[in-house]
Amino acid sequence: MAKVKGPTPQSQDFSQWYLDTIQLAELADYAPVRGTIVVRPYGYALWENIQRVLDGMFKETGHQNAYFPLFIPMSFLQKEAEHVEGFSPELAVVTHAGGEELEEPLAVRPTSETIIGYMWSRWIRSWRDLPQLLNQWNNVVRWEMRTRPFLRTSEFLWQEGHTAHATREEAEEETARMLGVYLKFAREYAALPVIPGRKTEREKFAGAVYTTTIEGMMKDGRALQSATSHFLGQNFARAFEITFQDRDLQEKYVWTTSWGLSWRIIGGIIMTHGDDQGLVLPPKLAPIQVVIVPIYKAESKERVLSAAKTLEAELAAAGLRVLTDDRDQYTPGYKFHDWELRGVPYRVELGPRDVEANAAVIKSRIGEKETVALGELKNLLPERLEALHDALFARALEFRKAHTRVVDDYEAFKEAVAEGFALAYHCGDAACEKAIQEETKATARVIPLEFPEHGVLQDDEALRETGEGVCVRCGRPAAYGRRVVFARAY
Ligand SMILES: [Zn+2]
Numbered sequence: 001m002a003k004v005k006g007p008t009p010q011s012q013d014f015s016q017w018y019l020d021t022i023q024l025a026e027l028a029d030y031a032p033v034r035g036t037i038v039v040r041p042y043g044y045a046l047w048e049n050i051q052r053v054l055d056g057m058f059k060e061t062g063h064q065n066a067y068f069p070l071f072i073p074m075s076f077l078q079k080e081a082e083h084v085e086g087f088s089p090e091l092a093v094v095t096h097a098g099g100e101e102l103e104e105p106l107a108v109r110p111t112s113e114t115i116i117g118y119m120w121s122r123w124i125r126s127w128r129d130l131p132q133l134l135n136q137w138n139n140v141v142r143w144e145m146r147t148r149p150f151l152r153t154s155e156f157l158w159q160e161g162h163t164a165h166a167t168r169e170e171a172e173e174e175t176a177r178m179l180g181v182y183l184k185f186a187r188e189y190a191a192l193p194v195i196p197g198r199k200t201e202r203e204k205f206a207g208a209v210y211t212t213t214i215e216g217m218m219k220d221g222r223a224l225q226s227a228t229s230h231f232l233g234q235n236f237a238r239a240f241e242i243t244f245q246d247r248d249l250q251e252k253y254v255w256t257t258s259w260g261l262s263w264r265i266i267g268g269i270i271m272t273h274g275d276d277q278g279l280v281l282p283p284k285l286a287p288i289q290v291v292i293v294p295i296y297k298a299e300s301k302e303r304v305l306s307a308a309k310t311l312e313a314e315l316a317a318a319g320l321r322v323l324t325d326d327r328d329q330y331t332p333g334y335k336f337h338d339w340e341l342r343g344v345p346y347r348v349e350l351g352p353r354d355v356e357a358n359a360a361v362i363k364s365r366i367g368e369k370e371t372v373a374l375g376e377l378k379n380l381l382p383e384r385l386e387a388l389h390d391a392l393f394a395r396a397l398e399f400r401k402a403h404t405r406v407v408d409d410y411e412a413f414k415e416a417v418a419e420g421f422a423l424a425y426h427c428g429d430a431a432c433e434k435a436i437q438e439e440t441k442a443t444a445r446v447i448p449l450e451f452p453e454h455g456v457l458q459d460d461e462a463l464r465e466t467g468e469g470v471c472v473r474c475g476r477p478a479a480y481g482r483r484v485v486f487a488r489a490y
Pocket residue numbers: 426427428429432433471472473474475476
C-alpha cells in the first residue's frame with residue numbers, strides 16, 4: 001500500500017527537513033539553471049494569496065501598480081555610487097542580443113530604483129506631480145553563489161514599492177507606514193511574530209539613508225529578514241536629477257522611498273510553523289483551508305460522497321477554500337498524511353456512520369480529533385481557523401522568547417547566537433560589527449522600534465528595554481539607546 005514519505009526530522013537535520021518539505025509538499029522544484037526554481041501550482045497558489053492580501057493593503061494606502069522593464073542600461077546603475085557597489089557582485093548582464101554585441105551592456109534588474117528614478121526625472125515637474133506612489137509585482141535577478149529555494153535564488157518574485165515626495169517628513173512617514181503594512185501582514189495573515197525596527201549602517205540597503213526591517217525567528221533559531229522599507233533621502237533624486245518646482249517657486253530635489261517583500265516570506269512561513277509531518281500553513285494564506293476526506297466502502301460510496309459534496313458547497317458558500325479529496329486510488333489514511341504534509345489547516349473526516357448521525361470528525365493540523373454536528377460546521381470552522389491562526393502565532397512567539405537571551409558579556413553572547421537571538425548593547429561601530437560576524441557568524445539583525453498601533457514590543461519585555469549600556473564585544477559606550485537583536489541569519 002502506498003505510504004506518504006515524510007521529511008527528514010527537524011531535530012536530525014533542519015536544513016534537509018526544509019528541502020524535503022518543499023519537494024514533498026510540491027511547493028517548488030529545482031530548475032536546470034543553478035540557483036533557479038520552478039514554483040509548482042500549490043506553491044504558486046500560496047504566493048497568489050500573499051499577493052492578493054498585500055496588493056489590497058498597498059491600494060488601501062494609496063499606491064498604484066505599474067510595470068517597468070526588465071533591462072536597465074548599465075550606466076544607470078553606476079549613477080548612485082553605493083548602489084552600484086552593493087549590487088555589482090550579483091548582477092547578471094546582457095552583452096549580446098539579436099546576434100550582435102550591444103553598444104551598452106544591459107543589467108537584468110536586481111531592483112528598480114534607477115530606472116524608476118530616470119522616468120520620474122521626466123514625469124515630475126512641479127509639487128503638483130507629487131507624491132508618486134507606485135508598486136510593481138515582478139521578478140528580479142541577483143546571481144547567488146549559495147542558493148536555497150525561496151530564501152536565496154538567482155531569480156525571485158517580489159513586489160517593489162517606490163515613492164517620491166516633496167518633503168523629508170512625508171518620505172519618512174511613508175517608510176514607516178509601509179513597514180507597518182508588512183508588520184500587519186506578517187502578524188495578522190502569516191501568523192509570524194516578527195520584530196520591527198531599523199538596520200544598522202552596515203546592514204542597510206545599498207543607497208539608502210536608512211533601512212527598516214521585520215525580522216523573524218526560524219525553528220532552528222536563525223533569523224530571516226522578512227521584508228524591508230528604505231528611506232532613500234535624496235540620494236537617487238540627486239543621481240537622476242529628479243527635481244520639482246515647489247510652492248515657493250524654488251527648484252528642489254524630491255525625497256524617495258522603496259520597500260519590498262519577496263517569496264522569501266514563504267520560506268519564513270515554512271520554517272516558523274512547520275513540523276516533522278511537513279508544512280503547517282497559516283489559515284488566512286493556505287490555498288486549501290479545509291479538506292474533506294470521505295471514508296466509504298463500495299455500498300456506502302454514493303451516500304458519503306453526496307454528503308461530502310453538500311458540505312463542501314456549504315463551506316464554500318461560507319467563504320472557505322475547501323476541497324473534497326475523492327481520489328479513489330488512495331486510502332483515507334494516505335490522504336490524511338498527504339494533507340498534513342501539505343499543511344492544510346483543518347480536515348473533516350466523513351464516514352457512513354457519521355453521515356447517518358449527521359456528524360463529522362474534524363481535526364486541526366496541530367490539534368486533536370473531535371466529533372461535531374454536520375450542520376454546525378459552516379459556522380464552527382471559520383471560528384476554528386481564526387483560533388488556529390492565534391495558536392500558531394502564540395506558539396511561534398513563545399518559541400522566539402524561549403530562544404532569545406539578554407546578554408551583557410561576550411561569552412554568553414556566543415552561546416545565545418548558537419541557538420537563537422542575543423539581545424545586546426552595541427557600540428554601533430561597523431568594524432566591531434564585522435568582528436562579531438567573523439567571530440560568531442552572527443550579524444546585527446534589527447534595532448527594535450515600537451509601532452504602538454501594532455503593540456509589537458508589548459509581546460516581549462526584553463525588546464522594550466531602553467538604556468545606556470556598553471558594547472557587548474568591545475566595552476565602548478553603546479549606541480542606539482537600546483539593545484540590538486543579533487543572530488545568525490539566512
Ligand atoms: Zn563594539
